[in-house]
Amino acid sequence: MSSEIDTDFEPVIGLEVHIQLKTQSKMFCGCERAYFDTEPNSHVCVVCMGMPGSLPVINRQAVVYTVMAGLALNCNIPSEAKFDRKNYPYPDLMKGYQISQFDQPFCEAGTLTIQTDDGTQRDVQLERIHLEEDTARLIHRSDSEGSYSLLDLNRAGSPLMELVTKPNIRSAAEAASFLKRLRQMARYLDISDANMEKGQLRCDANISVRPKGVSELGTKVEIKNMNSFRSVQKAIDYEISRQISRIKNGERIIQETRGFIDSTGETISQRSKEGASDYRYFPEPDLPPLSLTDTFIDEVRSLMPELPNSRLNRFTDEYQLTPTEAITLTDSKARSSAYEKALQADETVDPREIAKWFIGEVAKHINELGVDAELSDTKVTPQQISRLVKLVELKEITNNAGREVLSEMFAGGREPEDLVKSLGLKQNNDAEVLESAIKEVLANNPKAIADYRGGKESAIGFLLGQTMRATKGTADANIVRELLLTLINN
Amino acid sequence: MEISKEDVIHVAELARVQLTDSEATKLQQDLSLIFGHFESLNEVDTSNVNPTLHASGAQIVLARHDLEESHQNLRQDEIRSPLSPNQVLLNAPRTEDGFIRIKGVLD
Numbered sequence: 368m369s370s371e372i373d374t375d376f377e378p379v380i381g382l383e384v385h386i387q388l389k390t391q392s393k394m395f396c397g398c399e400r401a402y403f404d405t406e407p408n409s410h411v412c413v414v415c416m417g418m419p420g421s422l423p424v425i426n427r428q429a430v431v432y433t434v435m436a437g438l439a440l441n442c443n444i445p446s447e448a449k450f451d452r453k454n455y456p457y458p459d460l461m462k463g464y465q466i467s468q469f470d471q472p473f474c475e476a477g478t479l480t481i482q483t484d485d486g487t488q489r490d491v492q493l494e495r496i497h498l499e500e501d502t503a504r505l506i507h508r509s510d511s512e513g514s515y516s517l518l519d520l521n522r523a524g525s526p527l528m529e530l531v532t533k534p535n536i537r538s539a540a541e542a543a544s545f546l547k548r549l550r551q552m553a554r555y556l557d558i559s560d561a562n563m564e565k566g567q568l569r570c571d572a573n574i575s576v577r578p579k580g581v582s583e584l585g586t587k588v589e590i591k592n593m594n595s596f597r598s599v600q601k602a603i604d605y606e607i608s609r610q611i612s613r614i615k616n617g618e619r620i621i622q623e624t625r626g627f628i629d630s631t632g633e634t635i636s637q638r639s640k641e642g643a644s645d646y647r648y649f650p651e652p653d654l655p656p657l658s659l660t661d662t663f664i665d666e667v668r669s670l671m672p673e674l675p676n677s678r679l680n681r682f683t684d685e686y687q688l689t690p691t692e693a694i695t696l697t698d699s700k701a702r703s704s705a706y707e708k709a710l711q712a713d714e715t716v717d718p719r720e721i722a723k724w725f726i727g728e729v730a731k732h733i734n735e736l737g738v739d740a741e742l743s744d745t746k747v748t749p750q751q752i753s754r755l756v757k758l759v760e761l762k763e764i765t766n767n768a769g770r771e772v773l774s775e776m777f778a779g780g781r782e783p784e785d786l787v788k789s790l791g792l793k794q795n796n797d798a799e800v801l802e803s804a805i806k807e808v809l810a811n812n813p814k815a816i817a818d819y820r821g822g823k824e825s826a827i828g829f830l831l832g833q834t835m836r837a838t839k840g841t842a843d844a845n846i847v848r849e850l851l852l853t854l855i856n857n
Numbered sequence: 858m859e860i861s862k863e864d865v866i867h868v869a870e871l872a873r874v875q876l877t878d879s880e881a882t883k884l885q886q887d888l889s890l891i892f893g894h895f896e897s898l899n900e901v902d903t904s905n906v907n908p909t910l911h912a913s914g915a916q917i918v919l920a921r922h923d924l925e926e927s928h929q930n931l932r933q934d935e936i937r938s939p940l941s942p943n944q945v946l947l948n949a950p951r952t953e954d955g956f957i958r959i960k961g962v963l964d
C-alpha cells in the first residue's frame with residue numbers, strides 16, 4: 368500500500384508511550400530493576416511476586432523521575448496524586464491487578480515541540496504522564512504437549528512511566544518526530560535509556576481519519592507492536608491508507624486493536640479481549656495518597672540537567688555555531704557533552720573548527736558502529752580530537768593528513784602526535800622539497816603539460832594530484848598549485 | 858437493587874470464572890440481596906463529607922528529601938537482595954530452565 372496520504376482526509380493520531388525508568392531498584396520493592404541479560408527469576412521477591420500479605424513501598428526516585436519528566440515537558444504538577452488498581456487477569460500480572468494511576472496522575476497536560484512535515488516546529492499537547500509497574504516477561508514455546516508459555520518475573524514491578532498525548536498528531540512522520548524528541552528528552556534527563564529495540568520505550572498509536580474540514584472524530588483503531596521508529600512510521604502510514612480506502616469503498620471502520628507485522632508492513636486485527644476494557648479502577652488500598660509539596664517540586668527542578676533547547680542556544684551564543692551545527696551536535700546528549708569536553712581540553716582551539724570535525728569526520732567513523740553509537744564506544748577521546756584539530760589549525764598537518772590520522776586513531780587508538788610522526792604526515796611546504804617533487808612529476812607527465820598548454824585547464828588538477836601523492840599529502844595544496852603554475856609557465 | 862444475569866456473567870468472565878446456568882441464577886439472587894443491603898448506605902447524607910481516598914486517612918508527604926519524615930510506604934532507591942531462584946520457583950507447579958511454565962497464552 369502506498370504511503371501517499373489522500374489529501375481529502377485528515378489523519379488524527381494520539382500516542383501512548385511507555386518509558387522504563389532507570390532506577391536502581393523496582394517500583395514497589397528493593398529488587399534490582401535491570402533485567403537485561405539476567406538469569407530468569409533472579410530479581411524477584413515476595414512483593415513483585417504478588418505473595419499474599421506482602422505490601423508495596425513506593426520508590427521515591429521513580430516519583431522524582433516522573434515529576435522531572437513532567438517539568439521538562441511543561442506539565443502541571445498537581446499538589447495531590449494517588450495510585451489506583453487496574454484489574455485484569457493475565458499471567459504476566461502477578462497480583463491480578465496492576466498498580467497504576469487513574470484520575471490523579473503525577474503530571475497533567477504539557478507539551479513537546481516536534482518537527483512537522485514542512486520542517487516547521489509545532490507543539491504536541493499532552494494529556495498526562497503517570498507512573499505504574501511493568502509486567503513480567505512471557506516467552507512462548509511449544510513441545511509435544513502443544514504450545515505453552517514461560518514466565519520470567521525479573522521485569523515485573525519495574526517502574527514504568529506512561530505518557531499519553533492528545534489526538535493532535537497529524538502524520539506518521541510527526542509521530543516519529545515526537546518519539547525522537549521524547550527519547551532525546553529522556554536521555555538528557557537521564558531517567559531512561561529509552562531504547563525502542565530493547566523495549567525501554569514502547570509506543571501504541573490510536574489512529575482515525577476524517578474528511579478534511581469535519582470536526583467530529585472518526586472511529587479509532589489502536590495499533591500495537593511497533594518496535595522501532597521505522598516501524599512506527601510504517602505502521603501508521605499503512606493504517607491511515609487502510610482506513611481511507613475502507614471509507615472510500617463505503618465500508619465501516621471497526622473499533623479494534625491491530626498488531627503491526629514488521630515483515631509485511633501491514634496491521635492485522637487482534638482478536639479483541641472479551642468484555643473489552645473493564646478495568647474496575649479503584650484507589651490502591653495498600654498505598655496512601657501522596658502530597659507533592661512545593662519544596663519537593665523545587666528540589667526536583669533543581670536536580671534537572673540542562674535541556675536540549677537551552678544547550679542548543681548556548682552553543683550558538685557561546686561558540687558561534689550555526690543553528691544547523693548546534694542542532695546536529697545537541698541531538699544527542701552524549702555527543703554534545705563529548706564536544707564540550709574537547710573544547711575544555713584546550714581553550715585555544717577554535718570551537719567552530721572542533722564542531723566541524725565532530726559533525727563531519729568524527730561522526731562518520733562513529734556511525735560505522737551503528738545508529739546509536741557514541742564517541743565513548745570508540746578508542747578515541749574528546750581530548751585527542753582537540754589535539755588533532757589543533758595540529759591542523761597550527762598547520763602542523765594538512766586537512767587531508769588530519770583525516771588520515773583520525774582514521775588511524777579510530778582504528779588503533781593511538782595518539783595523534785605519534786601517528787603524524789610514524790605516518791610521516793608533518794606538513795612540509797619547504798620550497799626546495801616541493802620544487803624537486805614537482806619537477807619530477809612534470810618530467811614524468813609530458814602529455815599533461817602539453818594538454819595544459821593546449822588549453823586543457825583540468826590537466827593542472829591531475830598534476831596537482833600527482834604532486835600531493837608524491838609528497839604524501841604533507842604539502843598545502845594551495846602552495847603546491849601556485850608553485851606548479853609558476854614552473855609550467857616558465 | 859436488581860443485579861441482572863448479564864451482570865453476573867460479565868463479572869464472571871472478568872474474573873475468568875466459569876458458571877453453570879443454575880449457579881448464575883443463584884448468584885444473581887445472592888448479589889441482588891447483598892447490593893440491596895449496601896444500598897441502605899445511600900440514606901446517609903454525605904453532602905458535607907470530602908471523598909475518602911484511603912481508609913487510614915494517612916498521606917505520604919513528599920518534601921525536600923532532607924525535610925521528609927520517614928514513611929512506611931516510601932523508600933530510597935536501594936537494592937535489597939532478592940529471593941533465591943529456588944525459593945521463587947517453590948510454589949510453581951511446573952518449571953523449565955528457571956522459568957515458571959504455564960499454559961500457552963498465545964493463540
